[in-house]
Each structure stands twice: as C-alpha cells, then as structure tokens.
Amino acid sequence: MRSVEAEAPIRIDLAGGTLDIPPLDLLVPGASTLNVAINLTAAATASAIDEGWEIHSVDQGIQLRFQHLEELQSDTQLPLLAGLLAHFAPDPGVRLETRCMSPAGAGLGGSSALAVAVAGALTAYEEEDFEAEKVLAVARDVETRVLGVPTGVQDYVAALRGGVCSLDFGVGGMRVESLEVDLDAL
Numbered sequence: 001m002r003s004v005e006a007e008a009p010i011r012i013d014l015a016g017g018t019l020d021i022p023p024l025d026l027l028v029p030g031a032s033t034l035n036v037a038i039n040l041t042a043a044a045t046a047s048a049i050d051e052g053w054e055i056h057s058v059d060q061g062i063q064l065r066f067q068h069l070e071e072l073q074s075d076t077q078l079p080l081l082a083g084l085l086a087h088f089a090p091d092p093g094v095r096l097e098t099r100c101m102s103p104a105g106a107g108l109g110g111s112s113a114l115a116v117a118v119a120g121a122l123t124a125y126e127e128e129d130f131e132a133e134k135v136l137a138v139a140r141d142v143e144t145r146v147l148g149v150p151t152g153v154q155d156y157v158a159a160l161r162g163g164v165c166s167l168d169f170g171v172g173g174m175r176v177e178s179l180e181v182d183l184d185a186l
Helices: 069-073 079-088 110-125 132-147 154-161
Strands: 003-015 032-048 053-057 062-066 094-100 164-170 173-179
Touching: 003 110, 003 154, 032 110, 032 154, 053 079, 062 069, 069 079, 079 094, 079 110, 079 132, 094 110, 110 132, 110 154, 132 154, 154 164, 154 173
Parallel strands: 053 094
Antiparallel strands: 003 032, 032 094, 032 164, 053 062, 164 173
C-alpha cells in the first residue's frame, strides 16, 4: 500500500518573538526574528486504507475515524489535523498518523511544525508539486482558523528550512536568510 512520510524540525525563538505576526511586522520599524531549528521533530505519514479517513495522533494517544468529509471539517478532538486533512480532501481511503516530540503548549512551535509535516505528507500523497510557499500558507492558514487568532510565520519557516533563520519584515513582504552557523557549537 502507498505511504508517504514527512518530517519537520521544531524551533527555538532566539529573538523577535511575536514580531512576525501581522500587522506587528509592519508597525514595528525594523521588525525581525531569529530562530534555530532543534533536533526535536514533528512527523506525519499519509497511507492508503480501505475506506474513509483515519487520524492517529501517536503522542496524544488519540485515534479517530471519519466516513464523511463534513465530519473532518467539524472535528474538535484533533482540529488542526482534521482541518488539514479536510483542506487537502483526498479521496476516501487515507490514514494520517502523526508524532510530535514537542510537548503541547511548550512554546516551541510544535503545532506549526506538525502542520508543515502534515501538509508536506498530504501534498506528496496527492502527488502535487511541493512548493514551500504553498505549504507554509496552507499550514499557517489552517492553524490560524483552528486557533481563532492571528499567527506569525517564523515557526513554519523554521520547519520548512531548518538551521538558523533570520526573518526581516517590512512593506512588500519578508526576507528570509539562512545563517551559516556551527549548530554543534550552539
């Protein structure tokens, strides 16, 4: 049976905090953030099953099964995962299994890294071209809807790029720079 896995690193915010959240990124002159991806990861596997959709969050110990797309769109137990699966709306017969090494609420962007891993796995499963900007936008937008509050972008950028990232914000968008740093020295 067909199976696709994606993994994304979790990050530590070194400077800038919430300056990546619109409109703060435009209201604070020189707004920038600095983060580093660490060796904790979030992973997602999309695989074929006989019917319906399944979500299994290994770290949370929750397993759900859905027969109709509408059920995914209204799930409250694993709303981020269900929301991402509903967004991609693959034909019935998909199991999504996830693992996240970041404890919930730790402030390490674990849910964002998980969203990137899930979006990446489902993009590959659906045999779509992987475009980092699209994966970032989908992960951010679905998580924003689930949380009901604006989200920034640094968590998603770190999950997509890894390493040490500097994000500078201003009119016209952001500039992302991967910094050459000896990660072992950190």
